[in-house]
Amino acid sequence: MTSTPSTSTSAPVAHNAVPPPSAPSAGRSPRIASHSHIKGLGLTPEGFAAIDSAGFIGQTNAREACGVVVDLIKSRKFSGRALLLVGAPGTGKTALALAISHELGAKVPFCPMVGSEVYSAEVKKTEVLAEAFRRAIGLRIKETKDVYEGEITEITPTEAENPLSGYGKTVSHVIVGLKSAKGTKQLRLDPTIYEAILKEKIVVGDVIYIEHQTGAVKRVGRSDAYASSYDLESETYVPLPKGEVHKRKELVQDVTLNDLDAANARPQGGQDIMSVMGSLVKSNRTEITDKLRREVNKVVQGYVQQGVAEVVPGVVFIDEVHMLDIECFTYLNALLESTMAPTVILATNRGQSLIRGTSDIVSPHGIPVDLLDRCLILRATVEGLKLGAGVTDRLAAQGESSSLRYVLQLLTPALILAQLAGRTQIELEDIGEMTDLFLDSKTSAFNLSKGPGFEGGKMW
Template sequence: RFRENRWVLEGVVEKFEPHFTQHPYNPYQRIVKEAKITLRTKNEKATYTVGPSVAQEMISKGVKEGLVIMIDKEGGHVSVLGVSKEATEAQYDIGRIPTVDIPEGPVEKQREFIYMTTLDELDEMFHKRAGGGSFFSLLFGGREERKEIDPETRMRVDKLVKDAVEEGKAEIIPGVLFIDEIHMLDIESFSFLNRALESELAPIVIMASNRGFAKIRGTDIVSPHGMPLDLLDRLLIIPTEPYKPEEIKEILKIRAREENIEIEDDALELLTRLGAEISLRYAIQLMAPAWERAKIHDRSKINVEDIESARGRFASIEESVKHLREWEEKFMK
């Protein structure tokens, strides 16, 4: 988040008079030479003369009497904030200009602007400035395949952000990176992640894994959760426990509410028992076929018969494994 204080001219337009002159190369065309504009606030009124570029931008944005505008005094950028409540501006259903109050205070004032951006966007901008774009994109503005940002560009961006933070012009809002199935990364990915976490601009990283002792991919080393020990040593580990029956019941209620499914209390108790004995995922997955059966029988709620019918048609993982072992010789290998 970058903060910048800039001098601006802000007020309602009382008079806008553009002055035109003959085009130096085309006698049949006139171009804007300058313009005079009078801005008014609740406390002050002032008249300014603007150059051709600012005057042309005002004309292109339809600046006229009654509009509340803001002009960047240094860069000359013009922003239309809306139409003042005192103006008799025609309102349309489509393309309506918002109605705003007349600004208070002086016309010329200092305002703070806040820009939200990400490190990735800054990397892209610096990469293009350094000539990272292709010749085709420079000529025709076409989109090219995104390439890896080089380390030098990242170092320049990091220095820019660090200097801005030290000067009080910016503040870092750390992002959150969630990596599920972290054990699927190989040793090279873990090395990169370990180094990236040492950066001052590193986001908050949340990793999830359901593995116990497993081999780190790319090695023969067996480690907890399939992760290197030096990376585990710098993490805060949150232990998890199996869901209790009352927690399973509450999760099923939330899922039913999100899916707009009505379920009777007895059926909910049966699903809770299945979730505790087999798995929560299996209990949640039974809700969809049970709900379809209830709708076929013109019922607005799932009952116990619907759950038992779905239970008889769809096997759990334990039942599927038992079935495979029983009929192993009949399956292809």
């Protein structure tokens, strides 16, 4: 299922959204990790995988299938559904999931975890899963505010005698000069805003904006008038803001539902959902109640209906999913049925396996059959393609041997392939390619049980 935000022409509800924290400094060298070389799926505009591209070598079928999934996610036709990556260790399951996240872009939340993480001594197993899902559901907030924006030309604090004691002085106010393309303005600001300026390490020459209503200060970057001749720098240079210093500006910020949950678990300074967004929990891990999450959902839905916010379903990646037990799988099914559920990518290297938490239930990949029916199973090994006599006959035969739900889930990605080929209807070759890329649970478990040396298989 997918959540498509509705738009209303009514006036936006009033709220005081705190801008998101600034990005970390780019001056620090990135850590070289196992999958640092993965930059994407390495697909052509037509959806075909190059032999050596974006950090991948080979595994073309799997990458092309993931490309179809990326298209489905971007078109909001895959939310609340699951993709299962199946393959022996070292076949690139985690790399494929990471590549999908790169293809979706930084604005789409991506939450990776390992199945064993749910066994925490601090919170319940279901709470760990719920938190991962909420971290993968983004909320893009758009609002128009009165702001003062410009390049800083002056920061002059004015001191006065401390009224609480006879020793020392305190800042009574601060004079800040701002310059834009159409003029300059000198502002007399509160001492608390001066503290925010010091906290953001703002100096003369920086481009900032100050919200008129809340006094929140945001550093945009360094004015490009101060740009040097260096080829590489950690500083971000921005042009001088256009228009007047005092203006109405549309501000966009991206948060997750888990950010809102955590902020409201221990609210500080206000009761409005958006006003406490920045008060994230920094102490010991707190278990958030379902009642609180329902209240957050109600407020979020209100903002969506008012046109203030947009829900952005992201991706949850659960590696070693066979480590989950029957209780987690049952809860996972319930989470997938939510109207705001993200896309779920599961990965495992098990064949026929006992479901954890049971004594006698054996299932493909150690996953309950009802959850497998929700999955498009993408193999990490390649087999030959087989075609039937016709599309209807092919679907009927496939549904008879696997399940009707599996066959129905093949139709949407098959249509994408048909459109890439310039057709408006699904042909037999599209169904054939889909059954080659996405397997039913019985076939994938059988192939995996035969190991990497099975006939027609190839490992990279």
